Amino acid sequence: IANLLALHAMAALLAISLGLALLELDLAIWEKAERQSLLLMLYFAPISSASLALRWALIGARNFKQFAISNVLAMLLQLALVIPFLKVWDLGVDGALLSLVISVLAASIYNLVVLRGECGLRFALPTVSGMAQLLGYGSRYYVASVGYMANTRIGLVLVAFFMSQTEIGYF
Numbered sequence: 001i002a003n004l005l006a007l008h009a010m011a012a013l014l015a016i017s018l019g020l021a022l023l024e025l026d027l028a029i030w031e032k033a034e035r036q037s038l039l040l041m042l043y044f045a046p047i048s049s050a051s052l053a054l055r056w057a058l059i060g061a062r063n064f065k066q067f068a069i070s071n072v073l074a075m076l077l078q079l080a081l082v083i084p085f086l087k088v089w090d091l092g093v094d095g096a097l098l099s100l101v102i103s104v105l106a107a108s109i110y111n112l113v114v115l116r117g118e119c120g121l122r123f124a125l126p127t128v129s130g131m132a133q134l135l136g137y138g139s140r141y142y143v144a145s146v147g148y149m150a151n152t153r154i155g156l157v158l159v160a161f162f163m164s165q166t167e168i169g170y171f
Helices: 002-023 028-031 035-060 063-088 092-119 130-163 166-171
Strands: none
Touching: 002 028, 002 035, 002 063, 035 063, 035 092, 063 092, 092 166, 130 166
């Protein structure tokens, strides 16, 4: 987990740097959303990825019950937050994004607590050899996952090109 989170942190720094540079380009796609919403999603992406890795760690530890509980709790928290963020405080897209960010962070904390309490997770510093092993496995896994990710995410990209801001929000 330490190696995994260390690699995520390094990748996040690279991805956020690249994302910030891309946001400076004069692209029509950036006009479809408020800059603060784009920044919120840019900073949220690595958090989401690390959260997914922690969920996979629960699966790897064969703790399917806690994996399911974590997912359901995250969805319920997101729903509980999105209603006041949108209806009470009228935060719009940012409110929906904030509910997602908070629910994913809460699920990540829950997953770490479960991994520590039920799976024996203890604090450890990342190691170069451990990160190298993860990179080796990840590079093999990456090839297979690119097609899957492109298939499941292409809708989001296409929506940004062809729909209005309101329609994107509904999507």
